[in-house]
Amino acid sequence: MPENPQNTRPKVKQGVISPGSLNPKLSAKRRVLPDVEELVKGILGGDRILLGRAITMVESQKYTHQRIAQEVIQKCLPHAGKSIRIGITGTPGVGKSTFIESFGQHLITEGCRLAVLAIDPSSQVSKGSILGDKTRMEQLSSNPSAFIRPSPAGDSLGGVARKTRESILLCEAAGYDTILVETVGVGQSETAVHSMVDFFLLLLLPGGGDELQGIKRGIVEMADLIAVNKADGDRLKLAKHAKRAYQNALHLFPPKESEWVPKVEICSAISSLGIPAIWQYINDYKSHTESNGFFKDNRIGQAKYWLYETINQRLQTSFFESEVIKKALPDAIKSVTEGQQTSFQIAEGLLNAFLGSNQK
Amino acid sequence: MPENPQNTRPKVKQGVISPGSLNPKLSAKRRVLPDVEELVKGILGGDRILLGRAITMVESQKYTHQRIAQEVIQKCLPHAGKSIRIGITGTPGVGKSTFIESFGQHLITEGCRLAVLAIDPSSQVSKGSILGDKTRMEQLSSNPSAFIRPSPAGDSLGGVARKTRESILLCEAAGYDTILVETVGVGQSETAVHSMVDFFLLLLLPGGGDELQGIKRGIVEMADLIAVNKADGDRLKLAKHAKRAYQNALHLFPPKESEWVPKVEICSAISSLGIPAIWQYINDYKSHTESNGFFKDNRIGQAKYWLYETINQRLQTSFFESEVIKKALPDAIKSVTEGQQTSFQIAEGLLNAFLGSNQK
Numbered sequence: 020m021p022e023n024p025q026n027t028r029p030k031v032k033q034g035v036i037s038p039g040s041l042n043p044k045l046s047a048k049r050r051v052l053p054d055v056e057e058l059v060k061g062i063l064g065g066d067r068i069l070l071g072r073a074i075t076m077v078e079s080q081k082y083t084h085q086r087i088a089q090e091v092i093q094k095c096l097p098h099a100g101k102s103i104r105i106g107i108t109g110t111p112g113v114g115k116s117t118f119i120e121s122f123g124q125h126l127i128t129e130g131c132r133l134a135v136l137a138i139d140p141s142s143q144v145s146k147g148s149i150l151g152d153k154t155r156m157e158q159l160s161s162n163p164s165a166f167i168r169p170s171p172a173g174d175s176l177g178g179v180a181r182k183t184r185e186s187i188l189l190c191e192a193a194g195y196d197t198i199l200v201e202t203v204g205v206g207q208s209e210t211a212v213h214s215m216v217d218f219f220l221l222l223l224l225p226g227g228g229d230e231l232q233g234i235k236r237g238i239v240e241m242a243d244l245i246a247v248n249k250a251d252g253d254r255l256k257l258a259k260h261a262k263r264a265y266q267n268a269l270h271l272f273p274p275k276e277s278e279w280v281p282k283v284e285i286c287s288a289i290s291s292l293g294i295p296a297i298w299q300y301i302n303d304y305k306s307h308t309e310s311n312g313f314f315k316d317n318r319i320g321q322a323k324y325w326l327y328e329t330i331n332q333r334l335q336t337s338f339f340e341s342e343v344i345k346k347a348l349p350d351a352i353k354s355v356t357e358g359q360q361t362s363f364q365i366a367e368g369l370l371n372a373f374l375g376s377n378q379k
Numbered sequence: 380m381p382e383n384p385q386n387t388r389p390k391v392k393q394g395v396i397s398p399g400s401l402n403p404k405l406s407a408k409r410r411v412l413p414d415v416e417e418l419v420k421g422i423l424g425g426d427r428i429l430l431g432r433a434i435t436m437v438e439s440q441k442y443t444h445q446r447i448a449q450e451v452i453q454k455c456l457p458h459a460g461k462s463i464r465i466g467i468t469g470t471p472g473v474g475k476s477t478f479i480e481s482f483g484q485h486l487i488t489e490g491c492r493l494a495v496l497a498i499d500p501s502s503q504v505s506k507g508s509i510l511g512d513k514t515r516m517e518q519l520s521s522n523p524s525a526f527i528r529p530s531p532a533g534d535s536l537g538g539v540a541r542k543t544r545e546s547i548l549l550c551e552a553a554g555y556d557t558i559l560v561e562t563v564g565v566g567q568s569e570t571a572v573h574s575m576v577d578f579f580l581l582l583l584l585p586g587g588g589d590e591l592q593g594i595k596r597g598i599v600e601m602a603d604l605i606a607v608n609k610a611d612g613d614r615l616k617l618a619k620h621a622k623r624a625y626q627n628a629l630h631l632f633p634p635k636e637s638e639w640v641p642k643v644e645i646c647s648a649i650s651s652l653g654i655p656a657i658w659q660y661i662n663d664y665k666s667h668t669e670s671n672g673f674f675k676d677n678r679i680g681q682a683k684y685w686l687y688e689t690i691n692q693r694l695q696t697s698f699f700e701s702e703v704i705k706k707a708l709p710d711a712i713k714s715v716t717e718g719q720q721t722s723f724q725i726a727e728g729l730l731n732a733f734l735g736s737n738q739k
Binding site: 089092093096097099100185207319322323325326328329330331332333334335337338351352355356358359360361362363364365366367369370374 | 449452453456457459460545567679682683685686688689690691692693694695697698711712715716718719720721722723724725726727729730734
C-alpha cells in the first residue's frame with residue numbers, strides 16, 4: 020500500500036511487508052488489504068487513523084485499492100454532505116497556511132470539527148506540496164478536532180480533484196462539519212475547487228487595489244468573500260485602503276447566481292483581526308443560500324459536473340488501456356507526426372477499432 | 380451553411396437559400412455544399428474567398444460540413460507546415476490589436492504573407508470576440524498579403540482550439556508563411572495556443588515590473604519574447620525600466636527546452652519602435668531551434684498532443700451521443716444528485732452499457 024510521503028498522519032501498520040523481497044508477486048500477496056467494513060465502521064466512529072487509511076485507498080492508483088475506496092465511499096455516502104465546504108485560494112506568499120491556522124483555531128473554539136484538504140496539481144512538477152509541511156500548521160495539526168491532509172502528489176488536476184472530492188465525503192462521514200479546501204491561486208485548480216465547495220474565499224495582500232488585476236478575473240468572480248490578509252502593523256492602513264478598492268472593484272462584476280453580495284474583510288493571523296467576522300460571513304452565506312435554495316441547487320449542479328468528469332475519465336482509461344488501442348497507438352502517432360494523416364482521421368480509425376473490439 | 384456573424388471576410392453566395400422556407404428539409408436540400416476539389420484547388424491557388432469558405436466548414440458544427448472540412452484538410456496536409464507560427468498573448472488593454480496591426484505591416488514590407496487567427500473561448504460568454512471588430516485592424520485587413528479571421532464563437536476551448544489549429548493548416552496550404560494566433564491572456568487559452576505555435580510572444584504594459592506577478596507564472600514561462608508595449612511618450616522611460624525588471628525576473632526561470640534564452644524588448648505601435656527588432660528575434664529563434672532540432676521536435680510533440688485531444692473529443696462525442704447513453708443518462712443524473720450512488724459507480728455502469736451496446 021503506497022503511503023503518501025507527504026502524509027502527516029500517523030503511519031499505520033500494514034501487515035508484514037518486506038521491502039527487499041525479490042519476488043514482487045509474493046510480496047504483494049503478503050500485504051493485508053484493509054477491510055471495507057472495518058474502514059467504514061472506523062470512519063463513522065470518527066477514527067482518524069482509519070479515515071486516513073481510507074483516504075490513502077482513495078489516493079492510490081491501484082485497481083484493488085480503488086475498488087475498496089469506492090465501496091467505502093458508497094457506504095459512507097448516506098452519512099456525507101452535512102458540512103459547509105469552504106474553498107480557500109490566494110497566490111503564493113499571501114499567507115494561506117497561517118490564515119488557516121488562525122481561522123481553524125477560531126472554528127474549533129466555536130465548536131466546529133475541522134478537516135483541511137488541499138488541491139495542488141503543481142506539486143507534481145515542483146515536488147513541493149501545499150499543506151505538505153506539517154510545521155506550517157503546527158497547532159492545528161495537533162488539535163484532536165482538526166484533521167489535516169496534504170494534497171495527493173504526482174497526478175493530473177483531474178485525478179487530484181477527484182481524490183479531494185471523495186476525501187471530502189469521507190471526512191464528512193467521519194463527522195467533520197467544516198471542510199476547508201486549500202489551493203494555490205495560480206492555475207486551473209481554483210475552478211476544480213470551486214466546483215466542490217459551497218463558499219469560496221479569496222485571500223489577497225494589502226495594496227492599492229492593483230492586485231485585483233493580477234488575479235484572474237474568473238477567480239475574483241468566484242469569490243464569495245475577499246479577505247485582505249496580513250492586515251497588521253504598518254500594513255493595517257494599506258489593508259483598509261485595499262478593502263475599499265476591492266469593494267469598489269466588486270461592484271463592476273455581475274450579480275451572483277446565489278444572490279449573495281461578495282464581502283471584503285481585512286484580517287490578520289497574528290492579531291486575529293477579522294477572523295470572527297469572516298466566520299460570521301460564512302454563516303450568513305449559509306443561511307442566505309439555504310433559504311433561497313441555492314445551497315442545495317449548487318450541490319446538485321456540482322454532483323452533475325462531477326458525474327461528467329468521472330465518466331470522461333473512465334472512458335479515457337477504458338480506451339487507452341484496451342489491448343487494441345495499446346497495439347494501434349504507436350503507428351497512429353507515427354502517422355500523425357509524419358503528417359500523413361490528420362488527427363481527426365486517425366482518431367476516427369482508432370475509435371472504430373476500439374468499439375469493434377468490443378463486438379464479441 | 381452557418382456564416383460566422385463576426386466573420387469579416389466577404390460573404391460568399393451559397394446557392395439558393397430561402398430563409399423563410401417552411402420546410403427545413405427542402406431548404407437544406409437546396410443549399411449547395413461546397414465541393415472538396417474546388418475548395419482544395421482554391422486554397423492551393425491562394426484564393427482567399429475559398430480559404431474563408433473552407434474555414435467556415437472547419438468551424439461548422441454540422442457533420443456534413445465537418446466531413447468536407449476533414450477531406451479538405453487531408454488534401455492540404457502535404458502543403459501545410461511551412462510557416463512560422465507565432466502566438467501572441469497579453470491581458471486586455473495591453474494593445475494586442477494595434478501591435479498586430481503595426482507588426483503585421485512590418486512583416487508584409489519584409490515580404491511575408493500573413494494570416495492572423497484568434498482563440499477566444501471567453502467570447503461564448505461575453506459575446507464579444509477578439510479580432511471581431513474589423514475596424515481594429517483596418518489597414519491590415521485591407522492588405523492583400525494579410526488574411527484575418529476572427530475567433531470562432533460559441534464553443535468550448537477544446538472546440539475553438541481544434542478549429543484554430545485546423546485553420547492554421549489551411550492558411551499554410553494557401554501560402555501564408557507567417558501565422559499569428561492571438562489570444563487574451565486571462566485564461567487557459569494560452570496553453571492551447573502554446574501547443575500549436577512555434578514562438579510565443581507575451582505583451583506587457585510599461586510599469587515597475589510588478590505586472591509580472593499579475594501574469595500567471597505558467598504564461599511567463601511559455602514566453603520566448605516579452606514585449607513591453609506602448610513604449611511611447613511619457614511611458615518610454617517607464618518601459619525601459621520595465622524591460623530591465625523583466626529581464627531580471629526571467630533569470631529566475633529555469634532554462635527552456637529549446638535552449639533559447641527569452642528576450643525582452645520595448646515596442647510601440649505608434650512609433651514602430653522595437654517592431655523590426657522583435658521580428659529579428661523571431662528569425663533568430665527560428666534559426667536557433669532549427670539548428671538544434673527543437674523546432675521539428677516541438678512540432679512532433681504538438682502533433683501528438685493534438686492527436687490525444689482529438690481522440691478524447693471523439694470518444695466523448697461517440698459516448699454521449701449514443702442511444703443507450705442518451706436513454707440512461709437522466710436516471711444516472713437523478714441517482715447521483717440524490718446521493719444514492721457515487722459518480723464512480725454510475726460512470727462504471729454507463730460505460731458497461733455503452734460498450735455492451737456495441738456488441739452486435
